[in-house]
Structure formats: C-alpha cells, structure tokens
Amino acid sequence: MLTMPSSRATGVDAARSVELGAQALAIEAKALAALEARVAGPMAEAFALAIERILACRGRVVVMGMGKSGHVGRKIAATLASTGTPAMFVHPAEASHGDLGMVTRDDVLLALSNSGEVDELAVLLPALKRLGVKLIAITGRAHSTLAQHADVVLDSSVEQEACPLNLAPTASTTAQMALGDALAVALLDARGFREDDFARSHPGGALGRKLLTHVRDVMRSGDAVPRVLAATSLVEAMREISAKGIGCTAIVDELAAGRGRPLGIFTDGDLRRLIERGGDLRTLDAGAAMHPSPRTVRADALAVEAADLMETAKITSVLVVDGEGRLVGAVTSNDLLRAKVI
Incomplete structure (x- = not known):
C-alpha cells in the first residue's frame, strides 16, 4: 500500500501530484491511441508516401524544428541515422544564416511544428521549394502554412496537452516523437536493416561488441x-x-x-x-x-x-x-x- 508523505513535512500535496502525473500519462496515452488510428486509417496513404519519398532520397533526411519540436527533431534524426537512414538535424534559425547550404536537392526535409506557423521555418520554405527539396511535414494543423507548402503532411494533432494549463508542449511532442519512431521502424524494415547493420552503427554498444568482435x-x-x-x-x-x-x-x-x-x-x-x-x-x-x-x-x-x-x-x-x-x-x-x- 502506497503511503503518501505528509504535506506538512514536504509542503507538497502528494495526492494532487500523483493525480496530475497519472492524468498526464492518460492524456498522452489517449493521444497516441488516436495517432495510431490515424496512421492505420485516414493517414495511411500519407504515411506510406512519406516512406516512399525517404527511400527514394539519394541524399539525407534533413530534420528541422524550433523549440520543443527542435529537441524532438534532434532525437528523430538520431534514430533515423542509427537505423539505416542517413539523417541530420539543421536548426531553422541557423539555416537562415548560412546553414541552409547543408541542404541539397537530393535531400528530403522533415519539418516539425505543432502550429505549422513558426516564423523560422516559414521563411525557409520558398528557398527550399526553389531548391527542389521534397518536404514532409509533421504538424498539428492540417491547413497551416507549413502544411500548405509540404509534399506530404503527417497529422500529429492532439485533443489537449497534458499540461494542466493546456499550454506546455507535452502530448503534442509525444505524438511527434512517436511519429518519428514509426517512420524509423517502417524504414528500417523496408531497407532490410538487421542486427548486424545496427551493430555497425553502434560499435561502442553491447550489441556492437557482440556482433562485431571476432x-x-x-x-x-x-x-x-x-x-x-x-x-x-x-x-x-x-x-x-x-x-x-x-x-x-x-x-x-x-x-x-x-x-x-x-x-x-x-x-x-x-x-x-x-x-x-x-x-x-x-x-x-x-x-x-x-x-x-x-x-x-x-x-x-x-x-x-x-x-x-x-x-x-x-x-x-x-x-x-x-x-x-x-x-x-x-x-x-x-x-x-x-x-x-x-
């Protein structure tokens, strides 16, 4: 039986903290369940097209995002790279000041923004279009500026954030992260990526040592x-x-x-x-x-x-x-x- 610490001793309402924690998890679980239904249903064609575009890419997947979406984007880029899909993260603000030169017409851009209206991304869209880069958007707003410029739109919308104020990116970033993982898993399977391939990209890890050491x-x-x-x-x-x-x-x-x-x-x-x-x-x-x-x-x-x-x-x-x-x-x-x- 869980014994709650005294609020007098800690200055914290322990029962309230546990209630909010459980509520946050329930909200995020609900968001993921809705996302799963969209990927398997109305978003299936867009998801499959995103996989096709990335597989056909002769360059790299360039991931962009600002704020919390940027942190999620870095993780998605790392996951893609470690599972057989060459990828890198480019900060949108830095891209406006020279880093856009890292992107080539052979690349695919994976852009993350819950609102789809982030200025740092929006200002890059015309230049990226002129370059001929294919754009896949993960956004919570299907009619946003980002979505309108995208070749493929993956809907990461959520009913509400797990934040009690419904403000801090929580459920929305969880949905973005999950979509990134879903793309990585589908891509590694399509590429025939196996344990020994994983080991080669993780030579310092336990699996790498087991599969690469003779x-x-x-x-x-x-x-x-x-x-x-x-x-x-x-x-x-x-x-x-x-x-x-x-x-x-x-x-x-x-x-x-x-x-x-x-x-x-x-x-x-x-x-x-x-x-x-x-x-x-x-x-x-x-x-x-x-x-x-x-x-x-x-x-x-x-x-x-x-x-x-x-x-x-x-x-x-x-x-x-x-x-x-x-x-x-x-x-x-x-x-x-x-x-x-x-």
Whole structure:
C-alpha cells in the first residue's frame, strides 16, 4: 500500500501530484491511441508516401524544428541515422544564416511544428521549394502554412496537452516523437536493416561488441598460447600451464606456433582429478593425461560464439584454430569479460 508523505513535512500535496502525473500519462496515452488510428486509417496513404519519398532520397533526411519540436527533431534524426537512414538535424534559425547550404536537392526535409506557423521555418520554405527539396511535414494543423507548402503532411494533432494549463508542449511532442519512431521502424524494415547493420552503427554498444568482435580480436596468440608435445612429461606440462597462466595447455603434434594441430588438452581440473585417483605424476606424459579431441573455435568466429561454447560446456577457456585446424590461439572467459563480450 502506497503511503503518501505528509504535506506538512514536504509542503507538497502528494495526492494532487500523483493525480496530475497519472492524468498526464492518460492524456498522452489517449493521444497516441488516436495517432495510431490515424496512421492505420485516414493517414495511411500519407504515411506510406512519406516512406516512399525517404527511400527514394539519394541524399539525407534533413530534420528541422524550433523549440520543443527542435529537441524532438534532434532525437528523430538520431534514430533515423542509427537505423539505416542517413539523417541530420539543421536548426531553422541557423539555416537562415548560412546553414541552409547543408541542404541539397537530393535531400528530403522533415519539418516539425505543432502550429505549422513558426516564423523560422516559414521563411525557409520558398528557398527550399526553389531548391527542389521534397518536404514532409509533421504538424498539428492540417491547413497551416507549413502544411500548405509540404509534399506530404503527417497529422500529429492532439485533443489537449497534458499540461494542466493546456499550454506546455507535452502530448503534442509525444505524438511527434512517436511519429518519428514509426517512420524509423517502417524504414528500417523496408531497407532490410538487421542486427548486424545496427551493430555497425553502434560499435561502442553491447550489441556492437557482440556482433562485431571476432575471436581473433580477443584471443591470446604466439608464445602466449600454452602448448606441449604428447611426449612431454606431465611435470613439464604443469610448468607450461603455470607459465602461461590460463589454467590449461594444448597438446599438439608440432610445437612451432601456428603449425601444430591440437591433439588434446590438459587442464587444472584434469590435474586435480588425476591426483584424486592417485596417479603418479612423475611417470606420466602429457599424451597419457590429456583429454583428447578438445573443443575448439575458429579464429574468424564471433567472440560471442566462444562465450556460448564455454557456457554450454562449462569450461573457462577454449583453443582457437584456423581453417585448417592448426592451433593459432586460446581465449578465456576473462578475455571475453575484458572485451565486454560477456
């Protein structure tokens, strides 16, 4: 049960604050429901035409808006750019003083204004028309100056703002933002935009690391990879494990780096189990103690595949091989953690 803080203690009518917050959300939800009905109904043709115009664009989507619409426009431009549609935001006021030179006839202009009468946008419309730029308007007034100049009009009107005074842009900016997201989603699907495309535009993000990082990018290679021959004494094999510090050593048919093929693997766990069975470590060689047919991963595989293999097999390291099965590296769970793959 929610306990409201005392208004005497805070100077705030907590119940009133909660009521207004819930009311604001209800108003914005209603606005979005009405917008959904328009996109699926009377605005369907205009929405589809907007998608066609943007897909046919040989340049970029130039997004403009003033005030709160400008803030929304920046977000829409960023969303479009990160989902496969080249886009940028140009401030209308700055465009009047030289930045209009950023816009070319190959671009599509996406202009946002709830009233459709913003002076900073209106003054640009004749120049944009002369340039031959296609104009898509997101506006709350279908007969505004902006709408009259637009090639495509997307109606973002709302019955009321969520502001108790019905003044501050709230529900109207939510509708603009939602329409921008709707355009971005429809466009990415039309372009066949997939996870790997998203990763390429988000290389610093978690998905980017998972889909772009390969085993070769994180593996240990050269002399850092523990390896011994099958005839090597078990004592020497344990020294190799200690020296390389990854808790195992590969048993190979040739010691030269990048030439030998793994015959087996011997791990710290194998050593513990051998001691528990009472084996004589002094008389065994690595070939007798190894676990044959070790799990391996290709160097050109995604690092996340190595992580999945370790999780499935409940191991903490895996040997890396090239296309011909030669040992070229080793990767551990700690390597993957450092690379933020897991």
